[in-house]
Amino acid sequence: MRFIAGLVWLFTVAAAAEPLLVEKQRFTLDTFTTENGQVITPVNIGWEAYGKLNADKSNVILITHYFSGSSHAAGKYHADDASPGYWDAIIGPGKAIDTNKFYVVSSDTLVNANVFDNKVITTGPATINPATGKPYGLSFPVVTIGDFVEVQKALLDSLGISKLHAVIGPSMGSFQAIEWAVRYPDKVERLIPVIGSAYMDTYSAIKLQRWAYPILQDPTWQGGDYYDKGQPWQGLSTALAYITQDALHPDGFNPRYPAISSDTALHQSISALPQAWQQLMTQAQQRAKKQDANHILYLVRASQLWRAGMGDNWQPALRRVKAKTLFLPASGDLLLPPALSKNSADAMTATGNTPDYAEIPGNFGHLDGVVGIAAVAQQISAFLN
Incomplete structure (x- = not known):
């Protein structure tokens, strides 16, 4: 048995x-x-x-x-x-x-x-x-x-x-x-x-507008008529970076990205970008390959209207x-x-x-x-x- x-x-x-x-x-x-x-x-x-x-x-x-x-x-x-x-x-x-x-x-x-x-x-x-x-x-x-x-x-x-x-x-x-x-x-x-x-609520709906804003401000978005020339990559990637950050609590975000205190380039040049932001953008650029800027805008609006x-x-x-x-x-x-x-x-x-x-x-x-x-x-x- x-x-x-x-x-x-x-x-x-x-x-x-x-x-x-x-x-x-x-x-x-x-x-x-x-x-x-x-x-x-x-x-x-x-x-x-x-x-x-x-x-x-x-x-x-x-x-x-x-x-x-x-x-x-x-x-x-x-x-x-x-x-x-x-x-x-x-x-x-x-x-x-x-x-x-x-x-x-x-x-x-x-x-x-x-x-x-x-x-x-x-x-x-x-x-x-x-x-x-x-x-x-x-x-x-x-x-x-x-x-x-x-x-x-x-x-x-x-x-x-x-x-x-x-x-x-x-x-x-x-x-x-x-x-x-x-x-x-x-x-x-x-x-x-x-x-x-x-x-x-209004606060949350406007927070989502921050996801739409980089796309709307990207000159290559062209009022949503960009399909014959390619995605507005900068706007789309920036939107996806914001989405990732907003979805994380600081306790989950901070250990995953380089500390600002160790980022020496920021002391030397005002145009230097924080390493944490660069990593966030690199990850967003990978995600952007499968996503569409207009689709993000439509999902933002559907969520705002909920x-x-x-x-x-x-x-x-x-x-x-x-x-x-x-x-x-x-x-x-x-x-x-x-x-x-x-x-x-x-x-x-x-x-x-x-x-x-x-x-x-x-x-x-x-x-x-x-x-x-x-x-x-x-x-x-x-x-x-």
């Missing part, structure tokens, strides 16, 4: 060590009408799924991704991929979001930032407009978090999925998750907004939420601080639907909602089960 038990243990460990292999799939809508009444023809997004759909299609969990993320939430495309999806720590067999129990779906958003990544499928300003044969540029309509949700719903409808065991997403993904529960309260049983809130229900007042919209809810802000988040989650939870409580609340510990600030998510794996697992 001990020998058999040992074999079972070995097989279990071996299975756990095997990477979850996933495949990117394409979903197409022939036409899509945005919230501001404009029509996009067609719309394409990519999506991935992990686990198996049960017979009555009641075991579905939807993952909605963050600002610069994609549908690659877990697993690897090939066994030798350098790294898995961003939430692989909690999605997979036996993990907090257990793919032995749940069918987990994750989709790319419209105007996804990573439009030049060959594993991302998205429609946005860089897409060829079939009416003109040229990229849409700024003729692409302004899109909202609500539009992202409607495209996701169309995807799920095409799969015959009418109810969600849960919707879970970090940062901009939390906006989408909450909007799902507001728009389709009878379809969403559980809701987990991670490092996010039910609204974007409020639950997409109406004039987000608090009453939360009355429509029936889902059991767990807010998970990061304790050190300076981008979307815990106060926003607390205000959202309080507003939901005022409607008679009292949510659970816990904070993600760590030193990486906003990024703890991605890289530190394993710290709350137990809470997520208990909530889902």
